[in-house]
Amino acid sequence: MINLDRENQHIAILGAGLAGSLLALLLRNEGFKVSVYEKRIDPRETKIPEGKSINLALSHRGIRALEHANAFTPLKDHLIPMNGRMMHDHDGKLTFLSYGTEGQFINSVSRNELNLNLINQAEKSGVSFHFGYKCERVNLEKTEFVVSNNGKYYTHNTDVVFGADGAFSALRKSMLPQDRFDYQQMYIGHGYKELAMPPRNGDFAMEPNYLHIWPRGNFMLIALPNPDKTFTCTLFLGFEGEESWENLTDDKSVLDFFHGNFPDMTSKIPDLLEQFHRNPTSSLITVRCQPWHHKRCMLIGDAAHAIVPFYGQGMNAAFEDCRLFVEMGKEMNFDWDRLLQTFSGTRKKDADAIADLALRNFIEMRDQVADSSFLERKTVDARLHEKFANDWIPMYSMVTFSDIPYHLALKKGLEQEKALIDAQQNNYLSNLEKIKRSLAG
Template sequence: MHKAQHIVIVGAGLVGSMLALYLVRRGYRVQVYERRADMRKAGYDHGRSINLALSNRGLAALHELGLEETIRATTVAMKGRMMHALDGTLSYLPYGTEGQYINSVSRSGLNLTLLDAAERAGVEFHFEHRCQRVNLEQTEAQFEHHGQLVMAQGDILLGTDGAFSAVRGAFQLTDRFNYSQTFIDHAYKELTIPADQGTFRMESHALHIWPRESYMLIALPNPGGDFTCTLFYPAEGPQSFAQLHTKEQVDAFFRKQFPDAHALMPALTDEFMKNPTSSLLTVRCFPWVRNHAALLGDAAHAILPFFGQGMNAGFEDCRVLNQLLDEHHDEWDAVLPVFQQLRKVDADAIAQLAYDNFIEMRDLVADPEFLLRKKIEAHLHKLFPDRWIPLYSMVTFHEHMRYSEALATGRKQQAIMDEVMRTKDLDTRWTALDFAGIVARL
């Protein structure tokens, strides 16, 4: 290939707009085509999650783009999980050590910031362009725009068009393309705990969880004092969304299962009826590269939301690609194969971790043994900060550790801790454990 100059990106969501910004700053001509209307004019599409947990991996990419502080100013720090038992008892578990926290951020606010920054830097955005066909031989995409056909052809074509990617649809027609989409039984619905005259009705610096074993409610704080709640509940079956038909049923369900939250949700039943019930899926595929086209972000590896890493992983894709372009002097024919080889294992790892964390959040977070295990691991980390880093911290706060390494180390730690947890009278005697001996086994 001659030196790439012109890059076409399909999808102007979080990953697409960040990627465009990275690439325009490298000197490329970057055109981005997006199915939706320009959110800066049309308002935001409410079919998607309202806030997200931004953590170190995402922040590292924003930092490189000079946007970290701008974004941080709009977030709410969440320093730990606040678990709500059925009787209203609260228990609190920090996410990391002092100064380690995750950040509740508005999806639309973050997207707006990235769009504006990319446009200022020279990226050309084309909204209301629905991708209809991609020609991977010609590095060309065809869009429908207000009834007209529009073609876009570049040296490189990048698909950042999400879990239901149209670009990936073209990949799926090529030979030997491995693909899977796997839904979990649970769906989700977003609800609100409004602010009390601008102030938070619950602890603001926490991610709230109401773990109920086979399902859960969570709540993330927003800067305005309100919380966005998400109910994760089976889509079908005896206890499921399919059984909640009437406002009375919804009200009774929340009153019984989440009484303290119920008391803070005056518009619960209206919101429940109005807001969509959405599905949750994992997408795995390979290869991510065909000729001069590649998939990034959810288009390549949509994951479950339970580790708060979907956006962070997509931002990390952008940061890693940019770094490889540095290392290979913008030789895309060298970069793309290395990119997919490097990132595929990490994407598979975080997909697995996100699934595992779903089980942990809904089942274990409510379990005293689980809390003890976390306490022991936190103590190990305190004694040996570089030698025993809890899995959550490796994934969330150690942006230079690969997801695949975090997964592998986490598995070893789990086996060691499984044995430790079999110690007799552990709850009263755990401080007497041979902590150095435990760490030495890792």
């Protein structure tokens, strides 16, 4: 049965990336007329260049949102489970740190593969996609926007406009001069570069079911597996300082740096120097703003809250945005004015929390995972969870394997972390009951 009222409501979405294509599918499933405008050309007609985007880790929140859109099943074959972190020390010695309990894992997935899949599903369900159309400006008061294509300009007027157009959102740019619009863009002092590790003898060159980490204090290298048996390796390094991009200027300094810090990885990439020079060094931004809406225009996903990639939650948070928005929409019978205001007001604190968590996790990944007292706490953290189940859930598990709102996961996780550190300092880590008591007290 077609809901004619909804079919007559026209929703425009700026951006056909991950958030935009999933949101389009979800809103189309609710019966709305949905049009998506994307400045890039159709990804189905082009090849994504190498080294332009770090790998993605799909986990519970993202999967739940995809399932909500009936979009998960066709994706299953493209996922590679990662059961935990595999740390590589200077001598190539490996240490394993599980992500959760038995059977809990996150999934390495290609951004491009996932995006193509969602675009195809959304298009099949009746969403109209317009590739090569760049949003030039949005008139927030009129829910009206101008897109350009091949030097021509087109004005569209719809019932609602979503900005799912990423960290450098055009919709957000139109919101910036609005009175009382709070905005922050903040870069971290590190940049990243991707390097591809080819297969070896037709198979993965390292164990595939892990997120590999070379923690080196102020910098790190990570590697995620791909279905074609390659690994995408990403070096995160400071822009300035002793060990930094500015000091990796010639072949010798690059090779010395890699051989000195990541010998076991360097030997597995024969064309490392060529890749190093060819691939860009990119910066890492955190974006916060509020409110996310103005009249009938609404930011969602990275456009509202871009975060650094270290918790593997950017895409998962964006997908969860879409699910929560549509669920709230159903509850409010898509009373747009109330819905946009309420969603922006309630979701913002979770976006802030995952932004903070992602910044914190960079320090954990590049530094703490190489520290024995941290690993001891992680072990006790896991044992407490085994013993007390839902009364003690490690922060990583709350964030990655549950629907607990991010801001509550952060709050509870920090309390638990404090209790663990206190317990460790008082030398009673072996006595789990005392930790529970110290937390309760």
